[in-house]
Structures are given as C-alpha cells and as structure tokens.
Amino acid sequence: xxxxxxSLEAERQRQFRRFVGVSAVFHVLFALAFxxxxxxxxxxxxxxxxxxxxxxxxxxxxxARPAPTALPKPPPPPPPVAKKVLPKQPAPxxxxxxxxxxxxxxxxxxxxxxxxxxxxxELDDVLAQLRKESGETAPKPLEQVAAPMGGPAGGxxxxxxxxxxxxxxxxxxxxxxxWILAPGFRTEALVTIVEVELSPTGDVLGTETRQSxxxxxYDESVERAIQKASPVPAPPEAGEWQFTFDSxxx
Amino acid sequence: xxxxxxxxLWLVLCALPGLARAGDxxxxxxxxxxxxxxxxxxxxxxxxxxGKAEQLAGAVHQAVQQGLDFSGLFSxxxxxxxxxxxxxxxxxxxxxxxxxxWRQISADALVQGExxxxxxxxxxxxxxxDVSRGCLALVRGKRFTGxxxxxxxxxxxxxDEIVGAFTGQRGVSDTELAFVSSRGGAxxxxxxxxxxxxxxxxxxxxxxxxxxxxxxxxxxxxxTSYRHRNRPSLFLVARGPxxxxxxxxxxxxxxxxxxxxxxxxxxxxxxxxxxxxxxxLFTVERSGGGLRRLTRxxxxxxxxxxxPDGSRLAFVSDRxxxxxxxxxxxxxxxxxxxxxxxxxxxxxxxxxxGRWIAYETQVGGQFDIWLIDPxxxxxxxxxxxxxxxxxxxxxxxxxxxxFQSTRRGRSDIWVMDVGGSHEQARRVSEGGxxxxxxxxxYRR
Numbered sequence: 001x002x003x004x005x006x007s008l009e010a011e012r013q014r015q016f017r018r019f020v021g022v023s024a025v026f027h028v029l030f031a032l033a034f035x036x037x038x039x040x041x042x043x044x045x046x047x048x049x050x051x052x053x054x055x056x057x058x059x060x061x062x063x064a065r066p067a068p069t070a071l072p073k074p075p076p077p078p079p080p081v082a083k084k085v086l087p088k089q090p091a092p093x094x095x096x097x098x099x100x101x102x103x104x105x106x107x108x109x110x111x112x113x114x115x116x117x118x119x120x121x122e123l124d125d126v127l128a129q130l131r132k133e134s135g136e137t138a139p140k141p142l143e144q145v146a147a148p149m150g151g152p153a154g155g156x157x158x159x160x161x162x163x164x165x166x167x168x169x170x171x172x173x174x175x176x177x178x179w180i181l182a183p184g185f186r187t188e189a190l191v192t193i194v195e196v197e198l199s200p201t202g203d204v205l206g207t208e209t210r211q212s213x214x215x216x217x218y219d220e221s222v223e224r225a226i227q228k229a230s231p232v233p234a235p236p237e238a239g240e241w242q243f244t245f246d247s248x249x250x
Numbered sequence: 251x252x253x254x255x256x257x258x259l260w261l262v263l264c265a266l267p268g269l270a271r272a273g274d275x276x277x278x279x280x281x282x283x284x285x286x287x288x289x290x291x292x293x294x295x296x297x298x299x300x301g302k303a304e305q306l307a308g309a310v311h312q313a314v315q316q317g318l319d320f321s322g323l324f325s326x327x328x329x330x331x332x333x334x335x336x337x338x339x340x341x342x343x344x345x346x347x348x349x350x351x352w353r354q355i356s357a358d359a360l361v362q363g364e365x366x367x368x369x370x371x372x373x374x375x376x377x378x379x380d381v382s383r384g385c386l387a388l389v390r391g392k393r394f395t396g397x398x399x400x401x402x403x404x405x406x407x408x409x410d411e412i413v414g415a416f417t418g419q420r421g422v423s424d425t426e427l428a429f430v431s432s433r434g435g436a437x438x439x440x441x442x443x444x445x446x447x448x449x450x451x452x453x454x455x456x457x458x459x460x461x462x463x464x465x466x467x468x469x470x471x472x473x474t475s476y477r478h479r480n481r482p483s484l485f486l487v488a489r490g491p492x493x494x495x496x497x498x499x500x501x502x503x504x505x506x507x508x509x510x511x512x513x514x515x516x517x518x519x520x521x522x523x524x525x526x527x528x529x530x531l532f533t534v535e536r537s538g539g540g541l542r543r544l545t546r547x548x549x550x551x552x553x554x555x556x557x558p559d560g561s562r563l564a565f566v567s568d569r570x571x572x573x574x575x576x577x578x579x580x581x582x583x584x585x586x587x588x589x590x591x592x593x594x595x596x597x598x599x600x601x602x603x604g605r606w607i608a609y610e611t612q613v614g615g616q617f618d619i620w621l622i623d624p625x626x627x628x629x630x631x632x633x634x635x636x637x638x639x640x641x642x643x644x645x646x647x648x649x650x651x652x653f654q655s656t657r658r659g660r661s662d663i664w665v666m667d668v669g670g671s672h673e674q675a676r677r678v679s680e681g682g683x684x685x686x687x688x689x690x691x692y693r694r
Contacts, residue, residue, distance in 0.1 A: 172278055172280060175280050176282070176283050177287075179287075180288065181287075182649070183286075183322065183323070184649040185669070187605070187669040193277075217416065220380075220416075224358070224382040224383055225382075241277075242278065244280065248281065249281055249282060
C-alpha cells in the first residue's frame, strides 16, 4: 500500500511536472508570438517609406532619370496619378543594378519603345503636380557663359542659369546702345572695368572703377554710358555686377 | 537669449544675398558696336543784350552747331524739342539747369553761353554740362574773343573745346586746309576752313602751283610753283601783306626743287631735288644752310613725310622696280622698305600722333588709301571706293583724314573720320578741280 501510495505520488508529480513543462512551453510560445508579431507586422509599412523616398529623389535629382528605364513595364491603370506611382516604387530601389548590368539585347528585344516616352511624360506630369502641390518651381536649366576677359571673375567659363544668361544678353544690348565712343578711341586698345551696383529694378545705384583704361576721357565715356543706360533691365539679383568696356569691336 | 541669437543669425542669413559681390558673378563685356553713334547736344541760343551783340550771338551760336556737326561726334537736338527755354540765361548767377528735362529729350551735352559786343570785337563765354552724369559742369565758363568778322571762328573754337571736354583732344573745326584748285583758271594754292567754309585763294601766280605744306606755326604755306623760269621752285606764302616768295633759291647750283615739307620745328625742310639725273631727298634749314643728302641711288626718291618727332622720314622710292613706301632716319641712315603689298604705293603721310602712315595704293585702275604702322606690323585699308582716293593728309588730332577723290567725277577734297566704322566721308570743296590737300595745325 505504501508502495502504491508512493507510486501514485510519483505519478502525480510527473504529471504536475509535465503540466508545468507544457505550460512553460506554451508561455514561451505565446511570449515569442507577441514578441515577433510586431516585427512582422512592420513589413507592409515599407511602401509608405519608399513613397517618401521617391518623392525626395525625384525632386532633388530631376536629371537622374534612370527610373523610366526601370519602369518599362506596361502602365495599365491610368486613372489616379498617385496610385500609379505607388505600385512602381519598390521597383527602382532593388533593381538598379540588374537594370544597369543587363546587356543591350534585352533592351532591344522587347521593342515596346513607343511606350517609353509615355512614362517619362507621365513622370513629368506627376512631378509637375507634386511641385504644384508643394508650391515649388521647376529647377532652372543650366547654361555656361564666357567669363569676362581679364576680369577677376575670370576663368575659362562661369556656369549661370538661363535667366541670368538672358538678362546678361539684354543688358549688354542696352548698355552698348548707350555707349558713345569717339572714333579716335576705336583705333586704340582700351579696357575699363567697372563694378556697377544695381537695384532690384535695374537702377544704377553706384559705380566703382576696378580697372582704368589709363585714358580718363575713355573712362568718362564708360561712366556716361552706365548712367545713361540706367535703369537697365531688372537684374536676376540686386547688387554689384561687373562690366568690362573694351574699345575693340569683337 | 538664445532666441535673440537665433534672430540675429536669421537676419545675417537674409542679408547675405545682398552682399553678393561682382567678383562672384559673371562679368558683362561691352564693345562699342559698329554703329556710328553720336552725343546729342542741346545748344541754347547765346544770351546777348543789344542789337550788335545779338547779331554776333547768332553767328557764334550757328558756328558752334556747325563745329559740333563737323566733329562727327555730336549731333544737335532741334531746339523745338527743348522742354526748357531755347535761350541761354546770362551765365553769372544763372540757376543750375533742370537736368531731368534735358535728360528727357536724351541730351548728352547742354551748352549755354553769352555774347558781348566788346570794344575789341566779339566776346563769347560758354558753359558745358554733361547731362548723362547729372548735369556735371565740364566747362564752367570759358571765354573767347575775336574781331567781329571772326564771330564764326569763335563759335568753332567753342565747339572744338566741347569736343575736347568729351574726348581729351580738341576738335579741329577751327583748323584750315590748304589745297590746289583750278577754280580760278590756273592751278593756285587755296585755303579753306576744315569744314570747307571761307575758301580763299592764297596765290595768284597764274602758273602751275602744287604740293602745299603748312609751316608748323600755321602762319605760312610752302608750295612748289613753276612761276620762276618755268622751272619747279619752292615758294612761301604767309599770312599778312608780306609773303617771302621764292625760297631756297640757288640751292645746290639752282637745281630744280620739286617739293618741300617742314619738320615740326619749322626750322628744317625735307626737299625733293633733282640730282645726278633723278630726284633725291635732302634736308635743309629754312635759311638754306645745312644741306644734307639723304638718298643716293639711281632710282626716283620722292614724297617725304616727317615723323612727328622729326627723327625719321617716310618716303617713296622705286628702287625695287615699282614705287613703294620706305622709312629712314632723318640723317638718311637705316633705309628700309615698309610696304610689300601692292605694286604701286605712294603719298605717305605720317600721323601727328606717330602711330600710322597713311598712303595711297593702286588697286586695279584706281587708288585706295591704306594705313600702315611705322614698323610695318599692321597694314589695312582705310578708304576703299570704286573711284580714286589719294593724297591723304592728317588732321592735327590724328582723328580725321582729308584726301582728294574723284568719286563725284571731278577731283574734290573730302574729309573722313579715321576709326569711324563707316566710310562717312564728306566733301568740303566746291568748284574746279581740287587736289593736294594739306591739313594745317591748330590755330594759335
């Protein structure tokens, strides 16, 4: 009997230990489930992050347009513009390397070339709309202009935006019209460099001769031309601008 | 505290664009362009009191305008466009000009003046404002006097002063041209104002006269005439009643002298004299002493022209087989050929500023005028026309050239701006054949 009781007791303890063990396993499993669950659930949020990244990338680097090459796939659902962009977001990020590494034949084979311009245009439209929404203006195309001869701003060339280049052309015509040079000066090589302070509306606020030609009457003709030309076309930026007056016809 | 610091930082950042300096920006290069542009001058009628003074003022005013026209640098504004009075105020105590009104009509220069009828003649005072530079007074009051009959000269002298105030070099409307004209029948020496006004005969030799050249004081003209025994000799005609007549008579045994040219001092002449069966170049003092032979060869050497400092001479020689321009030192040393382009180059004229030698060159059946620098580095056409242009002569400011041209059929004297972008020559002589111009110096 004693033996039976002791064996029952042992059986009960074994069951209790199994219960505790099973219970512990379940607790651990539950704990794991709660712990890992949130991490898995964060996966679907990626597109949102990507969307943000995409908008930034397009705005800050409009010239980097490999995106269309990565997006040659049919763009069937046209209606909502935003939706059309979003599905394509993941594509550019993981696939740039394969796209670049792909040999040309692959690009040549599909021959859906007429479709390529379309996504570009659409992207532009999207960009335009995004810019419109954010109140931004389109980035200015860049233009290279010649630096003045011998001027301190010298160097082989200075890159200016199209608006500045256009203004420079206009102001050159404007000041040239106002500059009257005695015929005698034309047979000499005279150069005067003047810094002209311009108001936002193009009024000449002041002048300072940076380099005299050595002929005071020539320098005066330059000063006269600048004063007579005032106001010049409104500059892209107020402040000091350098004018080089060269007696030689270029 | 932090807020204040941030506000200050914000203000600095906002001000940065305004501090942009020209050196950070591209420069703008301005060239004069090819258009002939002129300063626009508003010349008010000179103030005067009394009938005689008003009459003189009218003559002075008109001459100022004509002198400015002749400069090629100014064009006058029709007084009907004036927003201010057409009459100049008397200068003493006159108010400052209403600059915006002058600027409104695009005036660059404003001229005011007054004329008095003084016992010695006309007395004119003028004032010049630079309208573009806020009516800055370039000339506050300069006075010229002259005989009443010289009222026009007074006006031209004022115009020349105005040109000088804008260019640093006096204008030349109050200078003269000597030339040969057949308008009286025989070829005589004539003198006229540089703009062609007041032409008058300087000689009445009734014989062939040619090659006039001024003495540097502008008081006499030396020329060649066949008046004496029908042989070429040098003569001098001076202002006033007494002219010296024939000069350098009996030089070198009375050999024919074909031409004489004064150097800048007026004490020495370069002459072309027949020697050893052809013409050679010599220098000689005005008195006839110090004869020095410069050329010695079997070729023809003619047409001497002094460099302004008197150290060198340009001349023409056919020693290479055809007439070409040469240069040598005034003692005859270092003779070298200057022109190599063209097969017939002659009539060199050294500019008063020393920078250029103008000469005529044959192109086809006619002549054009070219410029070459004394070192022969630059050689360029100046006057090109379908008709003949020849015998160039420089104005004393080196900015104009007079020459003879057949562009209107007969030969006439024409004047043009050197360095002008177009061939804007104007004819300044009338009647008969007019040739061999020689531009006189500034009048004293």
